[in-house]
Amino acid sequence: MKQVNKSVPKIDGMGLAKGKPAFTDDLADSNAIIVKVLRSPHAFARIKNINVDKATKYPGVECIFTHKDVPRNVFTRAGQGYPEPSPKDKFILDEYVRYVGDELAIVAASTDEVAEQAMKLIEVDYEVLEPVLDFEKAENNKSVIHPEKEPYTMFPMGFDASKNIACTYDMHVGDVDEVLKNSEVVIDKTYYTQAQAHVAIETHSSTAYIDHYERLNIITSTQTPVHLRRIIGEALGMPINKIRVVKPRVGGAFGGKQQIHGELFCALVTLKTGRPSKCIYSRKEVFESSFSRHAMRLNIKIGAEKSGKLKAIDLRVLSDTGAYGEHALTVFMIAGSKTLPLYNKVDAVHFGGTVVYTNHTPGGAYRGYGAIQGNFALESAMDELANKLNIDPLELRKMNMIKEGETSEIFKIMGEGGEGTAQIIESCKLDYCLKRGSEMIKWNNKYQNKNKKVIDDKVRGIGLAIAMQGSGIPNMDMGAASLKLNDDGFFNLLIGATDLGTGSDTILAQIAAEALNVPVEDIVVYSSDSDLTPFDCGAYASSTTFVSGNGVKKTAEKMKNLIISEGAKHLKIDVSDTIFDGKIIKSKDGENSISLKEISKGWLYNYGQAQKQLLAVDSYVGKKSPPPYMAGFAEVEVDTKTGHFDILNYTAVVDCGTTINPKLALGQMEGGLLQGIGMAVYEDVKYNKYGQMLTNNLMNYKIPTREDVPNINVEFADSYEPSGPYGAKSVGEIGIDTPPAVIANAIFNAVGVRITDLPITPEKVLLAMKKKQIK
Amino acid sequence: MKIKLKINNQDKIIDIRPDEMLLEVLRKNGCLSVKHGCDTGSCGACTVLLDEKPILSCSYLAAKAEGHSIITVEGAQKKVEQISKYLVDEGGVQCGFCIPGLVLTVMSMEKELNNPSEEEITHYLSGNLCRCTGYSSHTRAIKKYLEEKK
Incomplete structure (x- = not known):
């Protein structure tokens, strides 16, 4: 192999570093009409009346759209394949607003300032409704978030808007209750994972113009140009041969730009005025009015023999999709389908649950996509089992994990919203990943020396987790x-x-x-x-x-x-x-x-x-979706007086098959790990009791800076996937999956307390330690 | 109102609104490397050099820059290329959106710190956020650049 498995410099790297105009806002016409969105201040309300007369007359205003002026076609902004596995529950604009930041009106004006002034002149008379802000109380709540009649799903997924249910799913292999009943040891725990924001440094940006063939051209920062064209055609009720979508350079996406954002608003304005337009989201809009990771509650039961052999896993999930159901079903299913096959030798397995609507910012695609949530529950529970059985967690994994040449029935049963695709695992170097990672971090010495005081009140601990992902959606993408x-x-x-x-x-x-x-x-x-x-x-x-x-x-x-x-x-x-x-x-x-x-x-x-x-x-x-695998390890140092902890080392050994470009693969891993660490220890989308987002800027929502980077060591296993191009599997998502469980496990190893709800903050660690002392 | 500015070594008289931020003025005047990332002076994507010192142009009134000299990546292409070669080689330019701001801050650091340690480097550059790389490749690249420049 001459050109692959070689660290060729990224071909656009130098041009981007030198600041070439390559991103959406750089490419927009300098006279583009500015498109802004008036957004809901209420978590849930019906618009009784909206009056735009004064705003329309404001000098410099080009046009204003409310729900009365736009086509009423129901669609989903998810940006997925077809038929879409997400409920069609969104209108361009609607008479209901379902979260703080939901769209009320589209304002097009000559400048930002004019648009801002005009928005203040729009008079809205609301019927404020009781919002649903606790996802554990959403099902059958008397507040129905989607009372309208149009929403539907393209195939059955348990959608029941009258009960605030976006979808449900249930699968099993064997009789899990029976096997659990007969298991010598059972772990029964509940874990919570929070909403996380993507924080791509480029905000959602799109621009539109009509070309000399009189076709609508949209330049936009998107992950899915072709799906976008289809969805815009559907929402506007226009033939897609009149639409061209171009993706320029994208300033980070991480799943956030799989969905559509301002593209529709630009399209409407440009189609109406015939003139170029652009819609550049503010950071606040990205936080409040785009998407975040689905928050989840995960109940897990693991049954095992005293020897450590797993007998059954039962994973029940409740997921918060917020006001709209983008990726509701698929993110939730992946919490099972990209975690449970790790332990393929159980006699019985069950996965099921519900995805509910709430009056939160919608859940959407985000790197790791269900897998990180599932991994936190599964790999924390495995650690709890190891502790209960007094078995080294490393040995417990080795004893039970999937190996090359094996399969899991789950591959066939669970797919992207429907049935999956059976596959034999042809490349899986998990055994090597565990062995090498444990050497790198010196597992054997450190694991046994848990609770060891380093200096003063500081103690160290070590934790591990394994993870899998996929490589595309087989027989579809x-x-x-x-x-x-x-x-x-x-x-x-x-x-x-x-x-x-x-x-x-x-x-x-x-x-x-x-x-x-x-x-x-x-x-x-x-x-x-x-x-x-x-x-x-x-x-x-x-x-x-x-x-x-x-x-x-x-x-x-x-x-x-x-x-x-x-x-x-x-x-x-x-x-x-x-x-x-x-x-x-x-x-x-x-x-x-x-x-x-x-x-x-x-x-x-x-x-x-x-x-x-x-x-x-x-x-x-793809005929299959070969999973990349990895083992993650972390060493933490906890201050027992304050609960503050530092991550001293993070070690990751990854099997992604051949690395086509080792340095770019390393970049995917290092970037993914740090996003995962952010989710594990502080990133948290928070709301107040009115459903207003408290973390709607980068002062309140902190992402890791370069001073927060622990010592990260990544290595790749020597692996070759026969179905991959020159032996390659995917590497974009796997890196994000392990940090929550690894760090929770390391904290447990250090101070003997188990944090079950993310993020793992010093406050939670300290409180748990105090509680333990009292006991 | 009109202000006098030196942008990338060219004297300019520019018509601005009194409340306009330097970021918008620079972008309107062809400096598209200066990026809009957060509105709150938190991300560093809008970094430019004002009299050779890095400032956040999203929260710096253009009027306040009257009479000063501004350098953006457009006006320092050769130096930017020297530094960026190391970033590109280490895989440190993923989406690239944050890189112009980062490189300008590196240029300033070079002048300000003599032989900085890794800790000093990450501290100096900590205001330039990146969500893609996890920063490790940046640190490797910048250390190598400083080492080989000696």
């Missing part, structure tokens, strides 16, 4: 590519895949270069333009390296074959006697040959009736 040969022998690689800063443009160029045996510089990438690039489902579900990467590999192999077959014709030799080494097309004995440089020029300029354009197109849909 598709990635396609095209390669065009140019004179001088270089190629254009067109891909629908959406680089969010992850480096997918770079690694996909590496994959094409590897298949063609050419340098990466000879692959010129253009991505994510719904008019110009082939289909791709978009960047979510850890799919790009595996799904789009396989699509690129197939395309490049097709191009290679095309060069060989057409080259053979030119050289007048048999195809079976022709080889292409990346530079020269030749017969096997080398007697007949021509360089790619020369022939590519001839094919375009000089060969008369033999002139031709070489173009290859192919696509890939």
Whole structure:
């Protein structure tokens, strides 16, 4: 392998560092109409009347839309494949507002200031309704968040708006109650995970204009350009052949930009005025009025023999999808489907629960997507079991975890909202990950020396967890590519895949270069333009390296074959006697040959009736979703006087198959780990009793700074996934999954208290220690 | 109102609103590397150099910059390239949105701190948030840059 498993510098890295205008707001027309959104101050209200007369007359106002002026088509902003596995429960604007920050009116004006002034002139008469702010009391609450008649689901998912239920799901293998009853030891615990905000540094941004073909062009910071085109067509009731969606560079996304945001508002304004418009969210809008991670309650029971052999796992989940049901079903299902197969040797397993509507900011896709929530519960409970049985948690994992060549029935039963896809695990180096990670962090010494005083009141502890993710959604998500040969022998690689800063443009160029045996510089990438690039489902579900990467590999192999077959014709030799080494097309004995440089020029300029354009197109849909795996370890130092703790070391050993670009893979891991650590120890979306978000800016919602980074050590296992492009699996999400459980387990090891609700703050640690002393 | 500003070594007379922030004025005047990230002076994406010192242009009134010299990444391309080479090589430029602000702060740090330790580096740069990389690649890159520059 020459071009893959190689740390090629990210191809757009230098241009971005030098500040080239590459992001949505940089590309918007300098005269674009400013689009702002008037948002609800109430957690739940019906608009009795809305009067925009004064605002419309304000000088500089272009137009104002309320729910009376926009098409009433019900849709979901989730940005998923089709048919969508999320309830269709959203209108562009509605007579109800369902959370603080929900959209009331769209105001388009010449400047920000005019728009702000105009918004103050809009008169709204509300019927304030009793909000549902406790997700444990949402089901069957007398306040019904979606009383309207239109919402529906594209396939059965237990949706019952009258009970505030977005969806339900239930599966089982064997009789879990019976097996638990007969288990020698049972752990029965409840864990809570909080809402987390994505905090991509670029806020949600979109701009629109009408081009010279009179088509609507939308440039937007999105993970899913093609889904977006479909959803905009659906919401506006317009044919999608009139819409082009272009994704420029994206300033971070992490799932937050899978959903649609201001695109619809820009579209409405530009369609009405014929003029360019732009909608750039404020940071407050991103916090309050986009999406955050679904908060969950997870009840878990694990039954085991005294030897440590697991017998049964029962996981019951209640998830808060907020005011709308984007990703309600799928995030919740992944809390089971991307955790429970880790322990595939149980006699019985059950997963089920409910996703409820509340008057919170909607839940949405966020890196880790259910897996981090499930992992916290499962891997905390495993630690509790190890403690109860007095078995080393490392040994408990080894005894029970999935191994290469094995399967789990869950793969077949649970998929992305429906049935899954059976698969045998062909690459799983969890055993190595645990072994290597335990060496790196010196597990054996440190685990036994728990509660050891270091200095004064400080004690150290160590914890671990294992995790899995997936690689795309099998038999559903598709990635396609095209390669065009140019004179001088270089190629254009067109891909629908959406680089969010992850480096997918770079690694996909590496994959094409590897298949063609050419340098990466000879692959010129253009991505994510719904008019110009082939289909791709978009960047979510850890799919790009595996799904789009396989699509690129197939395309490049097709191009290679095309060069060989057409080259053979030119050289007048048999195809079976022709080889292409990346530079020269030749017969096997080398007697007949021509360089790619020369022939590519001839094919375009000089060969008369033999002139031709070489173009290859192919696509890939996964037959399976090979999970990447990892083992995470942390060492913490807890101050027993204050509950304050420091994470001294975080060690991660990862099996993501071949790393196409080791440094970019490392960046995915280090970035994912720190987001996971943020969720584990302080990030927390909080509301007051009126449903107003308290953490709606970066002063109140803290993300880790570079001073908060512990000593992080990441290594990759030597692994090869046969179904992946050159052996690769995904690496985008797996890094975020382990920190909550690992840190909870390390705190337990240090001071003997178990924090079961995230984030794990010093206050909670101290209170738990006090409670324990009292006992 | 009109103010005199030196932007990237060019003298300019610019018409501004009295309440306008420097960030907006710079973006309107072609400095698109200066990014809008948080509105509260918390993220560092809008960092520019004012008389060679880093400031947060989102919370700095343009009127207050009257008579001062502003440098953005557009006006320091060569230096930016020298530093960024290390960032790119270490995989430290993911989405890239925060990088112009970061690099300008590194430039200022170079002038201010002699031979900084890792702790001093992370402290100096702590106001430049990044959500993609986890920062470790930045630290590796900047240490290497400072080392090889010697």
